[in-house]
Amino acid sequence: MTIVSDWRCVLKRAWSVRLIVFAALFSSAEVALPFLGDFISPGRMAALSALATAGAIFARILAQKDMKYGT
Template identity: 35%
Template sequence: MKLIDDAHLVWHRLWSVRFAILAALFGLAAQLQDNLPLIQSFVTPKEFAALSILCGVASALSRVVKQASLPGGSQ
């Protein structure tokens, strides 16, 4: 397995990583929603699950898109 050059410097700028973190947070929120009464009135667990799935798909799709803002991204 070969990592992206300078991955330790750019991992936070990768869209796939950002979407993966969002998917995890939405999934966690869906699980913890019973303990978060302020959120219950605004968002249902199904909506959190849908957001998690959408972010997971976006993470997979963004993995194949070249990002010009990264070192070597404009090649």
């Protein structure tokens, strides 16, 4: 495995990276749910995290505009 030469550009612009960040935020919110009480239903953040992760997988295989090598 090697790091792509324009990794900074990939971190800033790739939708797959953005969706992975959202998935991490939703997973973190799932951990915080016991402290929020009945504000959010228990499985909602887990479902959002799963959707964001699935979207990241899909976004990763698509060629993205303005990205070198279609990353």
